[in-house]
Amino acid sequence: MLKYLLVGISLFICHLAYSQTDYRAKISDKDSGAPLVGATILLKELSLGAVSDENGLILLEQVPDGTFTLEIRYLGYETLRIKRTFPVGPSEMPEEFSLDHSEEEMEELIVQSNRSSRVIEDVPTRVEIIAGEELSEKGNMKPGDIRMLLNESTGIQTQQTSATSYNSSIRIQGLDGKYTQLLRDGLPLYAGYSSGLSLMQIAPLDLAQVEVIKGASSTLYGGGAIAGLVNLISKSPQEEPNCP
Template structure:
């Protein structure tokens, strides 16, 4: 008796990948490569190479991922002719940045050696709604700052920083001194918060940039810039003495101007 046994043998192949940074053209060690249909996952070595063994002929979708890089998906045909080089691109990260202008140049707050405190966003809107037309409430929320009323009739107020007299505090508007530096008698009631984007405060001497008027520090009132959408705001104030004032703000971007 003769027994014949036939066994089907399928050719086994390998998938070889080389993972690199798209811009630096350097190998990426620790990149994760996955073949979902086979449920196989490999990690690139120190040279950026990935090898999948015992793979049957066919087309396979491979997914690549790496920390800080965009995920990538590609198709590989087996058997391969040569090692496949794949490039991963750096992922874009959108982080909220606070831009300050109180140092003459607009820079991110993390790049400035001087400590700059900012009041902006929801805090500015919230305090503005609680007491419209008066920015003193905004300034009083910050430690080390006190607004002192200097006139009962005109409601003039001075800003004291770290206990020093108001004449040593410089008040700026978009980086420029209000009334050529003579802003100690400015009525803060006349500074409507409608067009304020943020308030920047520097505590301590800033006289190097702004002269002797900024010995105690400075307060910079930064105006809004026109956005993509048109903005219209109105504010009316009334007093028990019969006083009434109306303020308005309108902004719109026209091409590159606004």
């Protein structure tokens, strides 16, 4: 009786061993055929996954028998989801998958240089940039002027100086508006004098981004930048109109 019991246990263990297989796959770019390093493959029903190596190869160990959903992901590429029944087959060659590039475009990043020959680690000025969704949100909320855009930035306050013309001054870190330099595309706006500037004259809809430097910058931008400066960067003209 013990002999038959041992034989049954052996057969059960062999069945378990054969019911789990190793699955191999290769992930590559559909256009160039180059292997994708760091692509992930996931069996959603089992929460079993792996990452491709430098050759684009992926190994999933001890996959049980059954039908599962393979989900293949890679940054900048479209996600691929397919059904596979395991065991796949006796072939020892890895199954190949090709991923298409994603059509979604990332937000444009504009890099501009400072008027200094020093490296960035030695430059004491810190530039804050208002761009992208925040600039679009403020422009939609108040498209007539940049008062809201500047007033909601930390350390900046717009103070109305005239009840009739709605002129306003830009105060940075509590200093008077005449110590704030206002630039348009890197050039002084209104002769560099912003204490009596009417912010109603500047619409945020044609701005690509706004750069703010808080603190003394008179060495680089003149005596009007003792409190700081605001640089308004215009949008570049395109071949086709961009209508909101």
